Amino acid sequence: MSPRQRLVLFTVAMAGLAACFAWAVAGLPGFGNYPGPYGPVILHDAVGQTHATGVVSAVNFEYRGFDTVGEEFILFAAAAGLSVVLRRLRDERESRPVDNSNRLPVPDSVRVPALIFTGPTVLIGWWLASHAQTNPSGGFQGGIMLASALILIYLAGEFIAFRRLSPVALLDAVEAVGAGGFAVIGLIALAMGLPYLDNFVPLGTIPGAVSSGGTIPLISFFVGLEVAAAFVAIIGEFGEQTLLVRRS
């Protein structure tokens, strides 16, 4: 198709699809009138059943925990796939850039704050990953925060340090522990004769305490590991592509 034909076909089709969509939306109850029943039932039961005050985390790691298993492994597969696609090829030589610097040309005004913020970012990430059951936080956010800390190191131009902090074999191992650990927690429940991913750890007495929620904080921790390792691996791969010139 020529670009013009394509645009005409697209415009007509999109208009049709938009009309369909409008027809569908007209059947929705309107913004702000969510009818339930899924949400209200969960809101009603969650604190009592899981002792987690962060209901979103309860849904993610408990009610719909199996979705999260799948989602972790999507990230896992993407990171593995990235390593496959960007691996060094048979006919490529690895060489340093001509100007012999392994740094991005980063001004000190970026480098210094970046390095200064690294520590607090790690702390925030850790805190987020370990408080899934109470606050708006959890493994995803914490894991990504941890990865961001490493990005800050990277921003500071210290790619070599970044790589040394996160060698590929270690990342693979952490990813395996993170994603696999989650799956194994589910298996433990199965071994105890419970359904897969059942919450087999005592829930704790006070809803909202750090030790409450049974397996929720545990799963959140593993999710945090997986997310952090996967993102660090992804960014590391791209960084390597950018900073090391490979010639064919």
Added chain:
Amino acid sequence: MPSLPVVLPLIAAAVLLAARPLARYRRVLDLVAAGTSAAVAVLLGILIFRTDHASTYWFAGFRPAHGIAVGIAFTVGPLNAGLACVGAILMTAAMVFSWRYFTGVGTYFHVLMLTFLAGLCGFCLTGDVFDLFVWFELMGVSAYALTAYRPEERGPIQGALNFAITNSVGAYLSLTGIALIYGRTGALNMAQIGAWVSRHPPSGLVVIAFVLVIAGLLVKSAIVPFHFWLADAHAVAPTPLCVLFSGVMVELGLYGIARMYWSVFGPGLGHRAAIGRVFLVLGVLTAVVGALYCFRERHVKRLLAFSTISHAGVFLAGFALLSPLGLAGAALYVAGHAFVKAALFLGAGIVLHRLRSVNETWLHGRGRKLPVTGALFTAAALGLADLPPFGTFLGKGWIDDAAGSPAVTIILLACTIVAAGSVLRVAGGVFYGLGDPPREDERMAAEANEETGETDSARQRTPLTMSVPLALLVAAGLATGIAAMVPRAGDALLSAAAQFQAQPQARPADVTVSSVVTGLVSAAGAVGVGLAGLYWRRIPVLRGRYEPGARGTGLADRFQSGVINDYITWVIAGLACLGGVLAAIIRLRGLAPGSRRPWHASDISCRRRSTTRRP
């Protein structure tokens, strides 16, 4: 127990990733991977026979209260467990086949294959629409990465990009549909949504949500006009992966559509006959387009890919008949086709391994030194042509029976003849040197010669790990047909199909004379088409006009352009048309009486228990 087919491969994948530094002990790692998928196949086999009715498994033990599901459910029935089982068997064959196929690779290949398997099983077994999306994406991501497995070749990246972008757009449209239906029903459990839908008159929301939800599945199952990505991806993906793509991934998309229709939207939408006809037209169109493109192809893997598209159309036609017999026929056809198509791809893989090409023109007569592969390839091609007693012939026979329309039967028969005939043309030309050496088409040659580097190791002889899976798959294709001819097995399949559709089983599953005759006619026709293709230049009527396999026709290339922008445009156009047609059906015909049934709270946990057995 139903969770294990998903969880086991995931844990094995994690272990294998961690074991990457141990790549020296490759054989052990290979064994772990192949063993895991074999174990999954066995588990699923047990599940098929343990569940004579659809059984529901609630994750984390959240059983529904007052008919409201709060957790994720797996709904395991014989049909979906069976499909997953076929997938696991093909996965095992592909793993064994790749034993000697790739050398010097890390464990990434196995890791991604295992996550693909987990996604496949999760997709088949789940009873929750969002969970379906999650496993669909896991399968997708693994498949994209595996398609691009050989980035040093020129083609794979292009094919993988088209594959990934088209499928992602489809998946996001599906998610939009899921969000819409959730916004109205407040449920994600399929049975619960189904119950809601059947209690309310069909509205625009339900119709459009259905169209959007199946968008991603239509893309995955390569239904015209959503099919363009498939040939690009197949042509470049590693051969063991093509086995899975053609053998189960396409069929999974169709299964998803059937599941969405029967478990979620169908009972409430009503207008069964009209909607069935829409899908029948789509199926027949796909079958015709696939067969025509198949005929004009010289790149063996692409040719097989187009034959898959053609068969996907036949499967969709089977589903679209909306009767237990049509569905049972489609299910049997899917299984029979999966085994023979997998065998054909493995045969192509052996040819590629030994002769380093998949260009039919170049290969002409060069396959004579591979007598065993040639015989098995030819047998599988005949299986593709519905030769009794391959599983395909009976499946096709049941579809024809259920259709009860000579026009449909003849069109589908013609499509099978042309598609399988093209494959037989390859078999005759490559392995037996029949016919005239074809003229070299320069562009084809250049493209097919790109395909060289899947293997490095010695190619003096075919390793047993390659030929044995091929032989076993051909045998499995035969066994499927023979097993289905046993009346009890056929009836069990039919009653499973009736259960899936929550319909009474109307008639016994018979092996009719007409199905045998149709199968024989089909095989004979395919041989005829194959020979005609080989001796094209000697046939006076055909000579001079057009050469089979030549890519002369510009119009066809303009559709299959390889440009991602075009593919997405077609997806949107197809979706708008489908939405428009379904909307017209619902709006113009009004609410069909009698299409709704009263709803019970017990529907959630186990909707269809009753089936009428044969007296």
Added chain:
Amino acid sequence: MEYFPFVVVAWILAVGLHGIVTSRDLIHTIICLVVVQSSTYVLLLGVGYVTGGVAPYFYDISARTKAVDPVVQALSLTDIVVEAAVTALLLSFAVQAHKRFGTLDPHKLVEFRG
């Protein structure tokens, strides 16, 4: 006004798809894909919103307070991670394609089709 958020969803979807269809650069295509997916978050959170509801956290408030739907938020979280994973993988394809063929124009890449 009640349906305004859904109009915006349709708008984002249409704009993103238009971007993909007219794109001549794969990185542009991938970014448009991100935009297409962002429409699903807005839709999910939009359908689960309850007027006057609070965020579903009961750390310091009573569990009886009217709150918005937590399920769609969990789904959106999953969705966001999926988006990041798919985007990263697609980008790696684009980088590799560029390395191999020196172009990111889909119309030129076709010439290298296998």
Added chain:
Amino acid sequence: MIEILQAVMLVMVAAGALAVTRARDRVRQVLLLSGYGLLLAILFFTFQAPDVTLSELTVGTVVLPMILLLAIFKVRRGERGREE
């Protein structure tokens, strides 16, 4: 009912989506995407979804643009190398 802040953010998000997809320069597009992520995050906050806000902030405004920028630098370097 829709609140004023939500309506304003929705309009801005709609405009942001248009800006992101219309931009033709890669780096500019990534920066716009980052801004779009920020707008989305604020919108989600007005939808009472702090969890999603946090994720969108980290993924949409930081990590994803970062990956995109790295990829673009790589591509640009390749282009420069080819011209030489």
